[in-house]
Amino acid sequence: MKRIITTALLASATLFGPPAVADPSADLIAAATDEGTVTVYSFTSRVFKVEQAFEAAYPGIDLIPFDISSTEQITRLQSELDAGIANADVAYLADASVVVGALVEPGHLEAYVPDAFADRIPDQFKSPLLAHRLSTKVLMYNEEANPDGAPVSNLWELTTADWTGRVVMVDPSTRGDNLDHLTEITLQSDAMADAYKAHFGTDIALGSDIQNAGQQFIADLMQNDVIFVSSTDDVNAAVGAVGQDNPPIGFTSYSDRRDNEEEGWALQVANGVAPAPGIIYPAFLGMVENAPNPNAAKLLIEFMMGDNCCSGGVALEPFYVAGDYLTRTDLAPHPDAIPLSDFNAWRIDPEATGAARTDVADLVLSLQ
């Protein structure tokens, strides 16, 4: 039933939406096919699904996918380009707060906005790089074990005895988006202080060396034996796996809910948690400086923005899921998702985050 409604919604969006997106030009396809391959560094394993769709659409071009975290992509692209080597053609990554200074400003990554999409992507998502979608790091819980909704309503509950050793997140010392999340919590210290008072009934008292309520939250969370793991899939399995009687809770991507059925998870977002469930941030597509296959790179970026079919076509299928907010204005929101306007996550300000994150990283290190 849901699927029928979805299809109907999508169909209407297509029928009454803006005019059809033009196919990539024949010249571009020919030049890309001549190049024959395109290499992409991607911060999401969904790139393997993109590979299948892309190679089906362009059998003459071999897409070589690499699943590399944003943090590692930044390090690798810097090393490679400083060494005068361009191994990759396209980078698909988040960590906006670092990407701008480390890769865009030195010219290592360039924005490419396909003409066909120029008028259906808001300007704020066209630079410094083309934003493919908005991604999230938010509090997720196991909806099978908690059929009545999220087991917490305030982030500060995670620092109490009920959740000792039962909060899971990716090590913020190794993944930028999780560090950005903690950084945002410190930048939102007023909201964190209000939430503290709402939960405990008293004003927050800061420990020594702690400057604000956000830092105090991080300290208390670490004190409460938060579990660091190495990948979001580890968080998802820990929190989401069905058949658990007392599952942990964790910070991961809202969009990982899409894999619930395939992976045997029951992940759901705790959108109502005060003051906010987490952060929402852009996922960029960029052309690598001196890309060995520039035309194939352009073709792939255009392909990944989708086509005019239904919900953006096969290319967008892996991303047209609840929890990913596509930047194209001509697509209907995913029917199963909380509309962006109702989604309570903080929208990060890359510049402010970039300025504060080293300090937060050191704070996390000093607290372990």
Add this chain to the structure above:
Amino acid sequence: MISPSGAGGAFLRRQQMSSQGLTAGAQVLLGHLVLVPLAGIAAALASPAGMDAISDVFTGRIARNMLWVPLTNTFLIGFVVALACLLLGGFLAWLVTMTDMPLRGPIGVLAALPFMIPTFAVALSWTVLFGDDRLGQSSMGFFAQLGFDVPSWLAWGGVPVTIVLIAHLYSIAYLMIVAALVLVGRDLTAAAEIAGAPRSQILRNIVFPVVTPTLIAAGALCFAEAVSSFSAPAILGLPVRFHTLATRAYGAIETGSPERGFVLIAVMILVAGAFLALSALAQRRGQAFTTVTGKAGHRGRTSLGVWGWPLALTATTVVVLTTIVPALALVFSSLSAQTGALFADPTLHFWIGQSDPGIAQGQAGILRNPQLVLAFWTTLAIGLMTGIAAMLCGLIVGTAISKERYPLRRSLLEQVSFLPLLIPGLAIGAAFISFYGAPIGPLPSLYGTPTILVIAGVAATLPFAVQAVATAREQVARELEESARIAGASQVRILGAITIPLTASKLIAGFVLVFVKMVRDLDLVILLYTPQLPLLTVLAFRYASDGFAQFAHAIAAVILVISVAAHLLASGLGRNAQPWLKDQ
């Protein structure tokens, strides 16, 4: 090229020149392989960013968790591992060489294997067996799945890291002590026995003094290896935030603070180096004993009596637990739909399965995955090339050392060629990135090329190659080389016509050791690899950290098979590989 030499003066000059040429060649090699990369790290630390990093790491608010706690953990692991390896390896070595324990043949063969098994494979197999529900019920290990309450300290952190490293490294101690005990010669102990000395006195007064230098050396080597290990703490430490210097250094380098990583790496080198230097000092005092050997007249094994079978069972348990059990755990896990549910729901998907969008983001089984097939061949090729290159360098350096007449220069060559033993693989990788990662003058950057992997591999394995060449050369009677030289043969010609053919079996053994070290190594290559140049160990590690455990376990099983096969092949080639197993 043999050419009759006329004038004696010309002959002498040529001899001098060829010896100088060798030394010069060895110096160039050692300089580029060992000293220059170290200078790269030193230069990075001397920069303003490096100075900031030094003060942050030593005195900043991160100092405690970045340096002091990991340093303490690293030290503790090193000490416990070294001690346990000596006890375990020494005990097994004694049983196999000196006693009439039943099953000592197969036990001796198995006890040499753990060194061939990659540390990260043993660490992964630990999670398969002992993982608890800290990461959720779906990633519980075998025992937790069976309903046992696995305590957290046994599943994660310092205890399993230590156990895994002991299980890997005791075989180094075993092999070294066996070699020393063979040197003791059962004739000495037999003589004492005939003279009526009690067994405790034989051990105390004869065996221990003779093997003490070896014990110290073996302990130091195990300590250095344990201190520099990256993969075991990386896999078993993170969920409880247990860090060593190696994991902290890796984290810093990979997340954009390379200078902080270099500071930690410098500390690692100093720690391992100081310990090995201490051991060298201690060894010098005991060395006089090692010359005491004689022709064996009567060789008897100590009779264990009723203790024979209990000790044999104990030893068998140890070697089976450290070889066959981890291998089986990995294989069965790679055949299970769920990590720790070893015998439920078997599947071949992770080996040969077609891409299925429902499993592991649609990734096909490893035998169908083009990147893994590429990684398989790349790993073999890098291993082979490194083996050949390392043995060539070993020949040049080893020959130069034996030919060098000035003691100071000779000892310098020796010391520098053994320096890589002190340097953790991770540090060698970092050093090569920092030095060869950018273009040098007209030379292009080596970043991301097979060349940088091979060169770093040669640097890391040089001590083994030089040692293999040295022991091989001892077998060649000097007269042969002397007479060729008098006949006017060049140094190259002597190497090609005499030294190499006569030492071939030892050189092949050295080559296989280098090959296996490269194939199973993660620490050295984790910073050097690029996605375009995939290696099996790196892929296995990435799969493990991305939550695709079964793929990781399948690849680890493949690496294990390659390593053990190469090792067995080599010990089959050298027929007298383990003479101490024979009854004489």
